[in-house]
Amino acid sequence: MRSLLYVLTAFAVMGLAFWAYHENYRTQAELSEARKLQSEIADLRERLGVLKAEWAYLNRPDRLRELADINFARLGLLPMEPRQFGDAREVPYPGLALLPVSDAVDTIAITGDNQ
Structure with missing residues (x-):
């Protein structure tokens, strides 16, 4: 009876060791995935900052005014007047x-x- 208990205990220890080994590798894989996602988020935030800066640069009032003046005849733009507002x-x-x-x-x- 004692030898059966020893064998069952040995199998339980081996099973728990296998489970812990498997969980350790799964945890490492998830941590690696989280690091990749954080890196991707940082890259996308940096790209978003660049795009916002570019958008602000392209929407400068003096640049837009110049583009409107250059394309005045083609676009048919008219200056705004106070009577156009409600x-x-x-x-x-x-x-x-x-x-x-x-x-x-x-x-x-x-x-x-x-x-």
């Missing part, structure tokens, strides 16, 4: 539809309620 009294506010437009704007200005 007035706050022209914006419809829900819940104030029964009031005249000027009263609605005055009510919003007084109460701050523009829901």
